[in-house]
Amino acid sequence: MVADDRTIPHIGSAIESGHRSPAAADRLPRHVTKDRFLMPDAPSANVPDRNLALELVRVTEAAAMAGGRWVGRGDKNRADGAAVEAMRALISTVEMRGTVVIGEGEKDNAPMLFNGEQVGNGAGPEVDVAVDPIDGTTLTAKGMPNAIAVMAVSDRGSMYDPSAVFYMDKLVAGPEVADVVDIRLPAAENVRRIAKVKKERPEDVTVVMLDRPRHEALAREVRDTGARIKLISDGDVAGAISAARETTGIDLLLGIGGTPEGIITACAIKCLGGVIQGRLWPQDDDERQKAIDAGHDLDKVLTTDDLVTSDNCFFVGTGITDGELLQGVRYSRGRATTNSIVMRSKSGTVRVIESHHVLDRTAGLPRSEG
Missing domain, CATH: 3.40.190.90 (D-Maltodextrin-Binding Protein; domain 2)
Structure with missing residues (x-):
């Protein structure tokens, strides 16, 4: 996925806060993130690294932009299908050895992102992965507020098994x-x-x-x-x-x-x-x-x-429709603007990121869909 890097120092235009971060970190220059000071040690290959957060946000951005083409069009299944396909395409590029713990369903009932599926590029840490390409498919279909694309990652074996009771x-x-x-x-x-x-x-x-x-x-x-x-x-x-x-x-x-x-x-x-x-x-x-x-x-x-038993986990969400948490996707003249939230538990850092995308340069997302 290609984002307009003029908006990134993403983190430069981001809103950052950390409930466990030292007060001095709030006075850092805008181009320096708090994680640099909170995580000075080199990451282990088996531990999710802070850089994973910005890889993950590209995944939810892709899902949101694909699903966002179906906002208000009355077809929640096609909206969900578009978001799943986009998320699936981008998640394979993320440097991790992920196992989907919470996905689109069991293998026989879902062609993509099924429970137990291995995702990522096969390198990096072993992690549990939870995805919801559209949290609020009906909201998306009706053009209502608060639909988002979400993803969470934590150390392997740390997420509760939700299969017994829905x-x-x-x-x-x-x-x-x-x-x-x-x-x-x-x-x-x-x-x-x-x-x-x-x-x-x-x-x-x-x-x-x-x-x-x-x-x-x-x-x-x-x-x-x-x-x-x-x-x-x-x-x-x-x-x-x-x-x-x-x-x-x-x-x-x-x-x-x-x-x-x-x-x-x-x-x-x-x-x-x-x-x-x-x-x-x-x-x-x-x-x-x-x-x-x-x-x-x-x-x-x-x-x-x-x-979630791990203290090293990530949450990423990108707005599809406008809501209290995030703004929805905006499209104009072959471009899209997304609004995402990116969080990491180990540092307590929360970033709100606005990204500008050129759609015909963005992997898997043609300029117009449907």
Whole structure:
């Protein structure tokens, strides 16, 4: 993929923050990244290196630009297919020996990026890979906000296996309130605790949740505190990350969503700080028994460290449609502009990157599609 390098010092035009970075790093020249000071040692061939982050962002940029051609066109399957193909083409160039732990499905049901597929160029560190070429396919098809292309990478064997139970009851919040929230508490109590820590009223708290019939009682409980609710139709990865970041106006994510999305979110939370807690939520008796037979404790609260055991992981996302987290792809005169977030847990560095692409020079992405 060829990006317009005039925008890169990517990092020069990036917004950088690190919750574990020394304050002095914030005063570095714009062309010097904090990682240089935080990671002085030469990387091991078996450990994901900081340079991997900028390789990964090219993968999500490709998926977003391909899927973005289908925004508002009413065909979520073709949007997803385009994003998968673009992601698959670019991921093979990344210097890693990756195994897809969370992908597009099992091998027999998905032609690309299936669970267990080996990805990368065969060199570099061994890693677990989680991909969602479009988190929010319906959002993309309808031209609605908050569709993103996402990818997470961590040390091999460190990601939770989501195969037993597809859904999970989740709570996500940012670093400021991470120590006071608890998924075992009533939602109203969590709202009140957040308000107290932030020295606000419950009416000032905003909770995001998926707009599903199963959340009607939960929504009533939250509203009874006076708190506001932002209902989203899809895309709970973007919703969860928005709850963990300070600048989005979202304080808390609650409710039942996909287990794979929970693991991807956990990689982001490792980078941002904050908290994700989850409990497996079987859809029926058969799935419940399958989980029990596999040795899962359905009452156990899964923490961030349960979902991703490694402290060296990456999260990358590129906006497809505009949202609280990222701007969507812009196309004009054979060019595209993308907005991405790149995070690494080991340094705590968060970058927001704007890239400018010449489409007829960008691998696998013709000037017009469809």
